[in-house]
Amino acid sequence: MGNISYEFQVEKDDFERAGEASSKIKKILRQLGMDSGIIRRVAIGAYEAEINLVIHSLGGIISFSIEPKSITIIAKDSGPGIENVELAMKEGYSxxxxxxxxxxxxxxxxxxxxxxxxxxxxxxxxxxxxxxxxMKMMLKDGD
Incomplete structure (x- = not known):
């Protein structure tokens, strides 16, 4: 399998469509016959990134690529940025x-x-x- 990649536009405050990108990613991985454990991890990571774009950003893009040994998700937005990344990484800080x-x-x-x-x-x-x-999720041998 060669590299496969997709991009999804995510709009600020678009709660109607929040979760669509991660659902599509999950569906793609299922169609490719990926391991359910990797599908779950990728879907959770993509969903959390997508919701963060909807809530906190001015909108952005989620790109998703499947390489032979890993899956990469990149969430990129155009602002406003995170003032204190270390604090933002603490569970429960919002x-x-x-x-x-x-x-x-x-x-x-x-x-x-x-x-x-x-x-x-x-x-x-x-x-x-x-x-x-x-975010990068490594694929196990045989996936």
């Missing part, structure tokens, strides 16, 4: 406004969950410019 929490989002688990699902996790953020999160 900058989500009350209206978001009332919808059941913004519990402060997005970034920690993304990291837990990834074999490799990187976050780069510049306040006023945006954030790029890269």
């Amino acid at each position: 900058t989500a406004p009350e209206r978001i929490r009332e919808m059941g989002f913004g519990a402060g688990m997005g970034l920690p969950n993304m990291k837990k699902c990834s074999d490799s996790f990187n976050i780069e953020s510049v306040v006023g410019k945006g954030t790029v999160i890269t």
Whole structure:
């Protein structure tokens, strides 16, 4: 299998469509016959990234690629950036406004969950410019 890649546009505050990209990614992996464990990890990472784009960013893109030994998800947005990445990585820390929490989002688990699902996790953020999160999930031999 060669490299396969997809891109999904995610709009700010688009709760109607939130979760669509991660659902499509899950479906693609199922069609490819991927291991259910990897599908679960990728779907959770993609969903958390997607919800974070909807809640916290000015909109962005989730790109997803399957390489022979791994799957990479990149969530890239155009602002506002994360002021304190270390603090943002703490479980339960959230900058989500009350209206978001009332919808059941913004519990402060997005970034920690993304990291837990990834074999490799990187976050780069510049306040006023945006954030790029890269998650890599390694495929087991035989997948």
